Amino acid sequence: MGTPLTLEFLGGAREVGRSAILLDETLLLDFGMASGNPPQFPIGDVDPDAVVVSHGHLDHVGSIPALLSGDARPPVHWTQPTADLAMVLTRDTLTLHGGSYDCPFTEAELARLTQVSVTHDYSEPFDAAGYEVTFFDAGHIPGSAHVLIETPDGTRLLYTGDFHTEDQQLLAGTTARPDADVVICESTYADTTRPPRAEIERAFVESLEQTLWEGGTVVVPAFGIGRTQEVLCLCAEHDLPCYVDGMGKRVTDLLARPRNRPFLRDPNRLRRAKASARFVDGRNGQRKRIAEQNTVIVTTSGMLHGGPAMTYVPAIRTNPVNKIALTGYQVEGTPGRDLLETGSGEIDGRMLRVSAQVEQYDLSAHADRNGIESFLEPYRESRLFVTHGDRCEAFATTLRADGFDASAPSVGETVTLE
Numbered sequence: 001m002g003t004p005l006t007l008e009f010l011g012g013a014r015e016v017g018r019s020a021i022l023l024d025e026t027l028l029l030d031f032g033m034a035s036g037n038p039p040q041f042p043i044g045d046v047d048p049d050a051v052v053v054s055h056g057h058l059d060h061v062g063s064i065p066a067l068l069s070g071d072a073r074p075p076v077h078w079t080q081p082t083a084d085l086a087m088v089l090t091r092d093t094l095t096l097h098g099g100s101y102d103c104p105f106t107e108a109e110l111a112r113l114t115q116v117s118v119t120h121d122y123s124e125p126f127d128a129a130g131y132e133v134t135f136f137d138a139g140h141i142p143g144s145a146h147v148l149i150e151t152p153d154g155t156r157l158l159y160t161g162d163f164h165t166e167d168q169q170l171l172a173g174t175t176a177r178p179d180a181d182v183v184i185c186e187s188t189y190a191d192t193t194r195p196p197r198a199e200i201e202r203a204f205v206e207s208l209e210q211t212l213w214e215g216g217t218v219v220v221p222a223f224g225i226g227r228t229q230e231v232l233c234l235c236a237e238h239d240l241p242c243y244v245d246g247m248g249k250r251v252t253d254l255l256a257r258p259r260n261r262p263f264l265r266d267p268n269r270l271r272r273a274k275a276s277a278r279f280v281d282g283r284n285g286q287r288k289r290i291a292e293q294n295t296v297i298v299t300t301s302g303m304l305h306g307g308p309a310m311t312y313v314p315a316i317r318t319n320p321v322n323k324i325a326l327t328g329y330q331v332e333g334t335p336g337r338d339l340l341e342t343g344s345g346e347i348d349g350r351m352l353r354v355s356a357q358v359e360q361y362d363l364s365a366h367a368d369r370n371g372i373e374s375f376l377e378p379y380r381e382s383r384l385f386v387t388h389g390d391r392c393e394a395f396a397t398t399l400r401a402d403g404f405d406a407s408a409p410s411v412g413e414t415v416t417l418e
């Protein structure tokens with residue numbers, strides 16, 4: 001390598017949430033926020049020349065409008081789906097929390113986002129702050145990208161963003177392994193090994209079919225971005241009647257738009273899913289009536305923090321034929337986790353006992369340990385930084401024992417690469 005590079009880890013290191021990495025004080029990779037009480041934002045004051053964004057999840061895009069205060073107008077480079085999702089998420093943050101500490105930007109700053117947005121396709125290099133940058137399909141959610149950055153003197157840095165190595169309904173697993181001297185790798189599920197995706201999907205669908213056959217109602221709490229559409233695709237493929245509610249409705253519409261179709265594995269699959277799902281508007285007690293039907297209801301929030309699930313869960317909870325089929329990891333202390341472990345949980349401020357069945361299916365959009373290790377195999381000669389996980393240091397230690405040059409920087413750490 002020639003000129004030293006500096007990497008500042010401003011968030012999302014040894015933690016999940018508020019991802020942000022600053023390269024040479026000029027190029028910012030992601031600028032997220034960790035939702036929670038209180039929410040958390042990347043540390044420090046940054047004034048980048050350009051921003052490059054890996055994908056449209058809150059923990060990667062949530063704070064971006066805050067970069068547009070005063071005269072600052074750094075271009076924001078991303079794919080079209082990422083731009084669309086970022087607008088939905090940041091608009092939501094402003095609507096819910098504008099004017100409070102929980103929202104790090106104003107209406108004026110958010111309005112500037114469309115002016116600085118620059119969209120790119122995969123495998124088409126572009127310039128950002130004097131670096132050559134290329135996106136590769138990361139297989140995580142529609143539009144998600146691995147970000148390859150080449151410096152003027154030829155050093156190649158790969159920021160994986162979040163990724164999946166297995167095929168999902170909407171996306172094929174990542175196959176891109178561009179040469180890189182330095183790799184910054186996510187490790188969300190480095191502690192998990194799961195059965196093949198197809199097996200999990202089969203068990204999930206069979207469970208839904210069982211409850212419908214017995215005359216019950218299934219509530220499927222799901223994140224609005226990615227997970228909701230995955231479940232809708234499965235319902236359409238297996239002819240299961242389903243409603244969709246919450247943020248997932250808007251996101252389904254967005255992802256099905258012609259401009260975002262090139263980012264899907266099979267656009268017709270999502271089109272069919274959208275056509276067969278019934279969209280809930282929630283007017284005139286519609287939700288209570290739907291909850292009495294022999295149907296599947298896909299709704300936010302994924303961990304039962306809020307959203308229309310707060311109406312559906314109380315409505316179906318007393319009948320043991322009914323089911324709540326959770327679709328992902330449930331963070332400790334969330335109502336979803338409590339329901340799984342104790343059969344009771346705090347739903348919309350009330351402690352409720354649930355007689356309906358509660359099950360969990362790991363329809364994650366992240367690679368598991370085997371997936372991460374297979375992804376990293378070509379990078380044995382590279383310098384690795386493990387980020388975006390709860391046990392980054394432990395995973396870095398495991399990788400070192402396996403011969404990799406791996407470490408796990410912490411938030412606030414600056415690494416100089418000579």
Ligand SMILES: [Zn+2]
Nearest residue numbers: 055057140162
């Ligand atoms: Zn993500």
